[in-house]
Amino acid sequence: MGRAPCCDKANVKKGPWSPEEDAKLKSYIEQHGTGGNWIALPQKIGKCLKRCGKSCRLRWLNYLRPNIKHGGFSEEEDRIILSLYVSIGSRWSIIAAQLPGRTDNDIKNYWNTRLKKKLFGKQRKMRSQKQDSNKKEGNQTLVMPPSDVRISTYWPEPPIRPVQHAADQNEQMDSIKRLLFKYGGTNYKTNDPVLDHLPVPCMQSSQIFDESSSLISPHIELMSLNEGVMHGLDSYSKEIDESFCFNQIKLEGLEGLLGNNSIGLETGEYMRWGCDPMSSTMNPTSMGVQRFDEQFNLSGM
DNA sequence: AAGGATGCCAACCGCCACGTG
DNA sequence: CCACGTGGCGGTTGGCATCCT
Structure with missing residues (x-):
């Protein structure tokens, strides 16, 4: 028996994020912040963002948050x-x-x-x-x-x-x-x-x-x-x-x-x-x- | 031109630390 | 002190792109 999953895997979308999902997550966090609880964030955002809280966190931290640089390491x-x-x-x-x-x-x-x-x-x-x-x-x-x-x-x-x-x-x-x-x-x-x-x-x-x-x-x-x-x-x-x-x-x-x-x-x-x-x-x-x-x-x- | 090999990177997985009740 | 939930982290994987033969 492992630990309980952080979210309902069956009702959670996996794989690459769509631009629409990005936009929803970004605009919500910019307006309301994360609320200190990533797991609960997808429910707060609601409609059509069927993502695990961990996935939201990762997407925000690695891609959506401001001032992210990609590639081109000096x-x-x-x-x-x-x-x-x-x-x-x-x-x-x-x-x-x-x-x-x-x-x-x-x-x-x-x-x-x-x-x-x-x-x-x-x-x-x-x-x-x-x-x-x-x-x-x-x-x-x-x-x-x-x-x-x-x-x-x-x-x-x-x-x-x-x-x-x-x-x-x-x-x-x-x-x-x-x-x-x-x-x-x-x-x-x-x-x-x-x-x-x-x-x-x-x-x-x-x-x-x-x-x-x-x-x-x-x-x-x-x-x-x-x-x-x-x-x-x-x-x-x-x-x-x-x-x-x-x-x-x-x-x-x-x-x-x-x-x-x-x-x-x-x-x-x-x-x-x-x-x-x-x-x-x-x-x-x-x-x-x-x-x-x-x-x-x-x-x- | 084809298809196999390799490179690259976004995303996932599972573990652990920490906070809280 | 313990159990539980969440955040954070590092390792790994899947799939697309590019290169090579």
């Missing part, structure tokens, strides 16, 4: 999305709050369909080309990406590295999650029982804001990493690096995208999140540093 927006994704993961509503006019659904779609591919598509192309060349010429380990792939994004040119194995999308996401864990992220699940049960170092996320409180870059502060935890992370890191030989490619891509403030990664170095991850001390900058969870009301999350 590079600056790309950077913000990636910065925040690296910091907090797939919390699209929080990310959307930093991008006026953008909805969480839009950003989620954009990430899933395009931005992620900017990160991983190159490797996929490289792998597929490797498979092709393997078919033609036997086993080779060094693969040059085709020139059209290399100029198709604004990502910096990664060094050409051997590609060891094909990984599916889940494996790739696990890979980046492992890196986020390694380099200072938290709350990331890796589907790896060993990593997932590794003691998570005590970390506090914060972000750097300029005077107008607009986001500049993510800033992870490591509050108190003890040696044992760092040793654990370090030993796993080597293992991870060996297992995921293409990690460097991703991170160098991120470096270019996020700019020097966020990630400065050189071979064998830790990423710099505005502080030294090996240090146990806070490293507030001279700029206004705001606790991340305060900024986003995340206390208790």
